[in-house]
Amino acid sequence: MNSIVLQNTLPEIFKNERELKSHIWHQNITFEKGKYYLVEANSGTGKSSLCSYLYGYRNDYSGKIFFDQNDIRSFNSHDWDRIRVGQLSLLFQELRLFP
Known part of the structure; x- marks a missing residue:
């Protein structure tokens, strides 16, 4: 995998938010292989949702x-x-010993 692209992506829970300020949601963003990115935002703004989608x-x-x-x-x-x-890993924020 060489790129991950988000095109105007928005979690359904935010669809009625009028004041949503985000550098991820409702944007066109490309994450390229070999580069590092920091996704930093306040609690409840969809960081875990993004990981779950990806x-x-x-x-x-x-x-x-x-x-x-x-x-x-x-x-x-x-x-x-x-x-x-082979291409994507996720480290859960909560303890998961069994699925």
Whole structure:
């Protein structure tokens, strides 16, 4: 995977927010392989939601998310397994000994 692209992505929970100030949501953003990024924001602004979308755990968002040029909404469970094994990792913020 060489890039992750967010196109006008917005968690459904924020769809009625009038005063949403974000450098991630409702933006067009590209994360490129080999570069480092810091996602820093106040509590409750969707950082964990972003990780859940990128890892395929949730899909309650509007807009698009692409891995390279592939819309992640088109991925099946086999695609997600392949991505999680070899291309993307997630460190949970809460203790998870068992799924």
